[in-house]
Amino acid sequence: MKNLLEAKFRMNYPGFNLDVELNLPAKGVTVVFGPSGSGKTTLLRCLSGLERAPSGILKLADQVWQDEGIFIPIHQRKVGLVFQESRLFPHLSIQQNLLYGYQRTQSVERNLHLDEVVEVLGLAALLKRAPDKLSGGEKQRVAIGRALLTSPKLLLMDEPLASLDMQRKAEIIPFIKRIEDEFKTPIIYVTHSVDEVLQLVDTMVILQAGKVANFGPVQEVFSDVQLREVLGEEQLGAVLETSVAGHDEEFELTRLDFMGQTLNVPKQNIDVGQNLRVHIHSKDVSLSTAPPAGVTSVLNILQAKVAKIGTLGGYSVDIELDAGRPILATITRKSLANLNLKPGQPVYAHIKAIKMVH
Amino acid sequence: MDLPLIDFQPIWLSLQLAGVTVLILLVWATPLAWWLAHTRSRFRVVVEAVVALPLVLPPTVLGFYMLILLGPHGWVGGPVQALTGSALSFSFAGLVFASCIYSLPFVVQPLHSAFESVGKVPLETAQSLGASRLDAFFSVISPLARRGYLTAVVLGFAHTLGEFGVVLMVGGNIPGKTKVISIEIYDRVEVLEYTQAHILSAGLLLFSFLVLVMVYSINRRLPVQVT
Numbered sequence: 001m002k003n004l005l006e007a008k009f010r011m012n013y014p015g016f017n018l019d020v021e022l023n024l025p026a027k028g029v030t031v032v033f034g035p036s037g038s039g040k041t042t043l044l045r046c047l048s049g050l051e052r053a054p055s056g057i058l059k060l061a062d063q064v065w066q067d068e069g070i071f072i073p074i075h076q077r078k079v080g081l082v083f084q085e086s087r088l089f090p091h092l093s094i095q096q097n098l099l100y101g102y103q104r105t106q107s108v109e110r111n112l113h114l115d116e117v118v119e120v121l122g123l124a125a126l127l128k129r130a131p132d133k134l135s136g137g138e139k140q141r142v143a144i145g146r147a148l149l150t151s152p153k154l155l156l157m158d159e160p161l162a163s164l165d166m167q168r169k170a171e172i173i174p175f176i177k178r179i180e181d182e183f184k185t186p187i188i189y190v191t192h193s194v195d196e197v198l199q200l201v202d203t204m205v206i207l208q209a210g211k212v213a214n215f216g217p218v219q220e221v222f223s224d225v226q227l228r229e230v231l232g233e234e235q236l237g238a239v240l241e242t243s244v245a246g247h248d249e250e251f252e253l254t255r256l257d258f259m260g261q262t263l264n265v266p267k268q269n270i271d272v273g274q275n276l277r278v279h280i281h282s283k284d285v286s287l288s289t290a291p292p293a294g295v296t297s298v299l300n301i302l303q304a305k306v307a308k309i310g311t312l313g314g315y316s317v318d319i320e321l322d323a324g325r326p327i328l329a330t331i332t333r334k335s336l337a338n339l340n341l342k343p344g345q346p347v348y349a350h351i352k353a354i355k356m357v358h
Numbered sequence: 359m360d361l362p363l364i365d366f367q368p369i370w371l372s373l374q375l376a377g378v379t380v381l382i383l384l385v386w387a388t389p390l391a392w393w394l395a396h397t398r399s400r401f402r403v404v405v406e407a408v409v410a411l412p413l414v415l416p417p418t419v420l421g422f423y424m425l426i427l428l429g430p431h432g433w434v435g436g437p438v439q440a441l442t443g444s445a446l447s448f449s450f451a452g453l454v455f456a457s458c459i460y461s462l463p464f465v466v467q468p469l470h471s472a473f474e475s476v477g478k479v480p481l482e483t484a485q486s487l488g489a490s491r492l493d494a495f496f497s498v499i500s501p502l503a504r505r506g507y508l509t510a511v512v513l514g515f516a517h518t519l520g521e522f523g524v525v526l527m528v529g530g531n532i533p534g535k536t537k538v539i540s541i542e543i544y545d546r547v548e549v550l551e552y553t554q555a556h557i558l559s560a561g562l563l564l565f566s567f568l569v570l571v572m573v574y575s576i577n578r579r580l581p582v583q584v585t
Contacts, residue, residue: 048486050482050485050486073485074482074485074486075485075486075487075488075489075490076488078488079486080486081482081483081486087479087480087483089480089483089484089498089502090502091498091501091502100484100487100489100497101486101487101488104487104488104489104493105488146487147486147487150487150488
C-alpha cells in the first residue's frame with residue numbers, strides 16, 4: 001500500500017483560480033503555507049469534501065475520495081477538521097462534543113478512544129463543562145480531540161492557532177506533535193506563521209496565487225531564494241538541522257555541529273547528541289571572500305560556496321550558499337559588486353544571529 | 359346574576375385547528391425555511407414573496423381563491439372529492455389546508471432567520487464529524503435554532519386562532535365543524551349578545567397578549583446552553 005496523498009484540483013472563482021497538483025507523503029505533518037488569498041483554505045475545503053472541485057482527483061493511500069464520477073461526501077470520508085475557531089457545539093457539554101463524532105464512527109473503525117485522547121490532550125478537568133466556560137486554548141484542544149475521536153484517516157487543520165496568543169500556542173504545539181507520534185494520523189496544516197512551520201513540520205507546500213510555488217522538505221523549501229515574495233524580508237532564511245556537540249560552561253554557550261562545522265549559541269538545556277533545528281535569517285548573514293584577518297566579534301563563521309545569485313533589483317540581493325546544506329544571505333548589491341561573487345566561489349558566511357526552534 | 363352560557367365548542371375547535379395547523383406547518387415550513395436561508399437560486403426572491411403574500415392580502419382575497427381551489431371543481435377539492443366523496447370546502451380539513459397557507463409566513467419567517475443566524479458552520483462541522491445532513495439537522499441545527507422554533511410555534515398558533523376572513527369564506531359557519539371562536543364572536547355581536555362577545559373577545563385578547571409576552575421574555579432569557 002502506497003502511503004501517499006494524491007490531489008488535483010482546479011477551481012475558478014471571479015478573480016481567483018486554484019490550480020493545484022500534489023503528491024504528498026500521507027504521514028507526519030505537512031504544512032500548506034502561503035500569504036492570505038493564496039488559496040490555502042480553498043485547498044483545504046477541497047481536500048475535506050466541503051467543496052467539490054469539478055473533475056478533481058483525491059486519493060489517500062488506497063482510498064479514492066474523488067475522481068471521475070466519484071465523490072465521497074464529507075461525512076463518509078473520515079477526515080478530521082480543525083479551524084481557527086474551535087466550532088464547538090454550544091448546546092453540548094465538552095464530553096458530548098468530544099463524543100459527537102465518536103458515536104458516529106462504526107465501532108470496528110474506532111482506533112482512538114475517549115480516555116486516550118483526554119489523557120494526551122489534558123482534557124480530564126473540562127469534560128463536564130460548557131464550551132463557553134473554556135479559554136481559547138482549551139477550546140482548541142477540545143476541537144482537536146473531537147476531530148481525533150472520529151479516528152480520521154487525515155487531519156486537516158486550518159490555522160488552528162491563529163486566534164491564540166503566544167503562550168496558548170506554546171501550550172498546544174506539543175499536543176499536535178504528540179498526535180503525530182502517538183496516533184500516527186497524517187496532518188495537513190494550513191498556516192501563514194513561519195514559527196509554526198518550523199516547530200511542526202517536515203514537509204511543506206507553498207501556495208501562491210492559487211498555485212503550488214514549491215514543495216518538499218522544509219530545509220530545502222526554506223532555502224529557496226524565490227521565497228522572498230512569500231515570506232517577506234523579515235522571515236527569509238535557511239532552516240538547518242544540527243546536533244548538540246557540547247556545552248561551554250565557562251562562557252555559557254552550546255556548541256552545535258552542522259555538517260562538520262560548529263555553531264555557538266546561548267547555552268541550551270539539551271543533552272549532547274540531541275538534534276536541534278535552527279533558523280538563520282538571511283539578513284543576519286554577511287559574507288567575506290577571505291578568512292577574517294585578526295579578531296572579530298562574530299562567533300559563527302561558516303565556510304561555504306556561492307551556489308546561486310538571486311534576482312537583482314533594488315539595493316539588496318539574496319545569495320544562496322552551499323555549506324553542505326543551503327544557507328541564504330541577503331547583502332547589498334554594492335557588496336556583491338565589491339566582492340565580485342561568482343557561482344562556485346568559496347566564501348565565509350558570518351552569522352550574526354541564530355534562532356533556535358523548539 | 360347568572361353567568362351567561364358560553365358555548366365551548368368553538369373554542370375547542372379553534373384550539374384543534376391551530377394545533378393541527380402548526381404541526382403540519384412545522385413539517386413543511388422547516389425544509390422551505392432551510393432552503394430560503396441557504397439557497398443561491400435566483401428564484402429565492404419569488405418564493406419569499408409568495409410566502410409573504412398572506413401578510414398583505416386581504417383575507418377575503420385569499421379566502422375566495424381558497425374556496426375555489428378547495429371546492430368540488432377546484433384543483434385540490436376536485437381530486438379529494440373524487441377520492442372521498444366530499445370536497446374540502448366547508449369542512450374542517452379545508453380549514454386546516456387554508457390555515458396552513460394563511461399562517462405560513464408566521465412560521466417560515468422566524469425559522470428562516472433562525473437558520474440564517476445559525477449559519478452553515480455547525481452543519482459543516484457536524485458533517486465532518488460523520489453526521490449525515492438529516493442527523494446534523496436534528497442533533498445540532500434544530501437545538502441551535504430553538505428560539506426560532508418557539509417563535510414560529512407560538513406565532514403560528516396564535517395567528518391561526520385569530521383568523522376570521524379566510525375561515526368564514528372557506529369554512530362557512532357550521533357548528534362543531536367549522537365554527538371557530540372568531541366567528542362565534544361575530545355571531546354573538548350580530549344578535550346583540552354583547553356579554554358573551556365580551557367574554558370570548560377578552561379571553562382571546564388576554565390569551566394573545568400572554569402568549570406574546572411569553573415569547574418575548576423567553577427569547578430574551580433563552581441563550582443556547584448545555585442541556
